[in-house]
Amino acid sequence: MQRDSWQIIRDRLAGDIASGKLAPGARLPTEPELCAAFGAGRHSVRRAVSALAVEGKLRVEQGRGTFVEAAPLITYQIGRRTRFRQNLLEQGIAPTGEHLSAEIIPAPARVAQALGLAEETLVHRILRRSFADGVPINLGMAFHEAALFPDLGARRATGTSVTEIYRDHGITDYFRKRTTIFTRRPEPDEARLLSQHVDHPVMVLTKTDVTADGRAIGYSEAVWAGDRVQFSIDTLDDPDPSPSSQG
Template structure:
């Protein structure tokens, strides 16, 4: 049975990606160039590229081109002392963060409940995009009480880490008190900022950080690229896990 032209193009590109001939991050030739290489029309090239994007092998970025997607999943370990930078550097990635916005807003109900503050109390709302080797992997929105950290917004915008800001305010150590993970469809703006295919899902992780006395320091909601990251949870890092590795 004769295959359609677009399937031939798709299989050829997929073979080059799987064999390593086209490495992650490689920019594909333009659509007209691919048409010339394969001797096919634009429709066949577009359908082949679209199919590979849905499979997660290619990433189409409006205005920039089509790129080979990363195939190795980042194993992001979540424990009591999860730190973004340490998680990535330990796997050979270069971590970086991009500041997107800083505002002071009245705490929404869910934020006030998580931080144990009055509804409507002022909180810093910080939005950042996390990268691994310049590849976007998450969008994070963090909330911190203004009463505890009045200068946090400006310092985060200047690139100062949360850990350093906490330390300057007398917080010598802090822990992840709780974590919630669920998946959903990506919103269009999330897909754009994460540079992922609109049909790919995202994983949403919410967490609450507390100090050693149990005071809530921050609440965050992070949207992760579902085809680039997997999570592992370290039970040995949990203070409530007994010697046999089971929760009493």
């Protein structure tokens, strides 16, 4: 069966990416340049680029161009003590974060249930974006009781880790009680903030932090770029009783 023009372009570009001719992070030629190079119309070029973006091979950035995906594939360990910075640093990957918003709101039903609070109890809602070697990998929305951690919103805005804030409030160690994972299509704003195609799936993780005596102190929902991370679930208890210094 004869392939359509867009399929030929897709396969040629995919081959150039696989061979290293188009290196990670490289910017693709402009659309007119690709049309001229392949002797094809704009529709075929756009369809080929879109298909590779959905596959996670290309990243389209509004106003900047189209780039070969350069994100590292992260193996993210999930256990009783899971710390974002520690996970990445142990793989030689530089973790950074960006504060997006902080507000105090009445607890939604799901948050109140996770934290063991009465509905409408005031909680912090913190939205942050995390990066691995400068590439966005997740959007995290975290909830904490405002009365328990009154300074949390302001301190998270300055980059203070959750672990450090917990420690300053007398919580020297904490654990991940439960993690749930599911996939879905991203919302347009999520895809934009993660620099990925809107048709490429994301993985959503929800978790609850608890103290050693089982008290729930934090609940979060994180949207991860689906092609930039793989999760490894540690089913054994952490043998190290010392608290981690990473948040």
